[in-house]
Amino acid sequence: MAGRRLWRRGKAVRDGEKREMSKSFPKFVSDIQASVDEKLKKLKKPESELLKTIQSYYDEVLEIYRDAYKKVIEKTVTYSNILSEIKSAYENAIEVRNERITQFIAQDRIFGITARKKDIDANIKSLEKERKTLKQEKLELSAKISALSKEIEKMKDEKFSEHLELMKERDARYNLYWENVELQQKLQELQSAGVSTAHDARADPVLLRIALDRCREQLSITQKDLKKMTDEYAETVPRREYDALQATLCDDARALQTMREQFSALQEKHKKILACKNSLEEELTETKERVSELERAGTPRPQWDVCGDFIGGGRARWRQLARGLSSREALLALLKELGPAATTQHLEHFDGLGTDPVIPPYLRYEGQVRNLRLSRREVSVIINDIWLGKIEHGRGMSMQDYVTKYFEDRYQQPSVRAEWAYNLCSGAEQMLDEPQVKLFWGILHGHLSEDIYLAYRTQWYTFRDNLYKQSRDGENINMDEFERATKATFPLKSEVDIKNIIDVVRKQLKMKIVNVTVNLDKLFQENDEGFDRCELARELFRQRQVAQDKYVREVLAELGGRRVGPIADHQLKRAFAIVDPAIDHVRMEYNIRWVFSQRDTTSTSTCPLPLRTVAMRLASGNIERMGARYRGTNRRTLYK
Incomplete structure (x- = not known):
């Protein structure tokens, strides 16, 4: 317990010293404080409660502070005498303490354990009283320190104002000095001109000696004040220079923040350009493959003018029909005519x-x-x-x-x-x-389900509403936001499908390469023919049909292919659950009712159908994928 009290007392002393040192301004004090902190960190704190162990630790701490005190005495010129006296008094007190400890040890050896215990108890009581007294003194000293701190701040302000007054007084003395010089010059001119007498030109020697002594006294006082001010304000920065450096720091911080934001924007742009480059490289590879395939299997353009001999109206009418058409469009026009x-x-x-x-x-x-x-x-x-x-x-x-x-x-x-x-x-x-x-x-x-058109129409207007929500002005949207909104609306579409949609939008709006703003009013403009006449709606319908065909093929492959027998409803449910793990119960029941033509939802049994019939029903209905096929280790719902 005594060891813990000594430990707390030492810690309180060190904390008080740190607070006192933190209030001083000279740089050498900060350096000495940093050196003391480094040496104290290297010391290992005692884990035992033995007084001998704790005493050895504090002896090392005392040696560190003794060296620091010597440095303070060497650096401080103004208070070096009083500090040296304090140090010598402290050293004498330490020596007396050591001698008393030696005497106490000798007495313990002479009188035995009982006397030693009584002394220890008496010391403990005295120390307890001393602790209470010191605690009270500590509180009083804390209040006094806070009051002194306020007074120090006030004195600093007064000292600064006195410094300004001294500067003004110095300027005034300089002015008086130069005025005195001018007057002396005028006096010399008058003396040279013979205005004044020789007796007036001579000065009084006694008065001059008194003035000289007075000037020497003032000079010594001024030198002392100058030395004191030099010591106190050695590490002080002028206010004007500090404000200039602070303003420069703020400007540099703003410039750094701006450059960081620009760097982040450039990084994002670089990533997008890299992604665009990779996409273009893939597209270039596909285009090269298609070109090579077309070069290998392509045929020359046929002579379409010959078709005019086999339709009504002759070649003149055929030229009118086939003007500006591609080979495929010309073939369709010919088939319509025939x-x-x-x-x-x-x-x-x-x-x-x-x-x-x-x-x-x-x-x-x-x-x-x-x-x-x-x-x-x-x-x-x-x-x-x-x-x-x-x-x-x-x-x-x-x-x-x-x-x-x-x-x-x-x-x-x-x-x-x-x-x-x-x-x-x-x-x-x-x-x-x-x-x-x-x-x-x-x-x-009756070959197709009416739900195909309704789902297609709902998809179109949902896509339009999402794009208008992303628009800032309610009319325009940039290409990046358009791409993000498209991916959010159609999460199952691939990057190729998204790119095809963007290409169709550019083609429909006749956008240039440098133009990245999409006008939504022009893009979703409808006429009497309906929304599905525009190129974007046709592309969405085409991708929808391709996705449905792929989905149906996967379901049929999961059922077993062409050699499988009649398909029951539980087999079809299992195939849907494997191919589309994200499908819910409502969508599952809708698909089963459509394939097996169940109008009554309460019916629980159906007759098996041939695979060909199931394939035709799946292709003619509103059959959509609800999510990706593979979901890692997520649990799958099996339908039986």
Whole structure:
């Protein structure tokens, strides 16, 4: 316990010394303090409570502070005498303490353990009283130190003001000195001119001696003050220079922060350029492979002018049809002219199909129907109008029944209804190369699910809304933000698909290479033909169909391929769960109901279907992947 008290007392002493040293300004004191701290860190603190061990440790600490005290005496000129006296008094006290300790040890040996114990108890009581006294003194000294600190700060301010006054006084003395010199010069001029007498020119020797002694006293006082001020303000920096250095530091810090931000921006730009470079290299490799394949398997462009000899109107009409078309477009135009739809284009009337129940309701008519020769735009406008009405009407009616209702609501006469229905079907047959017309035609005849168009439409408007949310001004968005929004909307699309979407956007808006701003109003501008007429919508639909075909192929491969027998619902569920681990229960039940044509959700048993039928149903429905196929070690839900 005594060892712990000595340890705490030593620590308190060191802390007090550090606080006192931290308040001094000269540099040599800071250097001595740093040296003392380094030496104290090297000492190993005693872990034992034996007084002998603790005493040896504090002897080493005392030796360190003794050396530091010598350095302080050597460096301090003003207070060196009093410090030397303090040191000698402290050394004498230490010697007396050592002699007393020696005497106490000798007394312990003479009187034995009992006397020693009594002395120890008495010492403990006295030390306890002394501790309380010292604690009280410590509190008083702390209050006094705080008061003295305030007084020191106040004196520093006063000293600075006195220093300014001394500077002003010095300037005034300089002025007086020069005025005195001028007056002496004038006096010499007057003396040389003979104005004053010889007696006035002579000075009083006694007065001069008194003035000389007075000047010597003032000079000695001034030298002492100058030496004292030199010692005190040796490490002081002028306020003007400090403010200038502080301003320079702030400017340098701002410049450094700006350069760091620029460096970070350049790093991000460098990463994007590297990614773009890698993408371009991959695209270049693919393009080279395609070019080599085309060079190997390509054929020269055929002589399309010969086709004019086999169509109505001759070569003049063929040149008009094939002007500005590519080889593929020219081939499609030729097939339209030579196909069954070509014969109906030049007919004046259509023959009605009759009123047999097998005929679709909107085509049940007997007699001839006038050929209106609808243009491609008119057919697209009618199809878009049908879709808008069907969405408002809901899904309670099939597409055939709604088309019948659509024409009945608009045209009261059966002949007029038949004209528009037959002309719409004729125009749609000629426009099956258009994706939106082909989708409408398949849904109208029941070959495709209506959910394909609804999901496609929802995807389009979700994509548009997300892009407008990312736009800062509600109209424009840069290409980087467009790419991020596209990836967020379509997380399952590959980098190639994202790049194709960006290329289609540039092509649709006719953007230059240096232009990186996308105008959303122009990109999503719709007309009477519907949203799916723009190039971006066609690209999204194409990628959607490609992704669905790939998804269906993976499911069929998981089922076992062509040699597998009839497929039951639990087998199809298992294949969906393996290929698409992220699929949920609702989506799973929707896919199963579509494939097995279950309208009643309460039914729990279905008949197995051949693989060919399952493949056709999967290809004709709204079958989408919900997530990536592989998810590491995540748990998979199995459907049985």
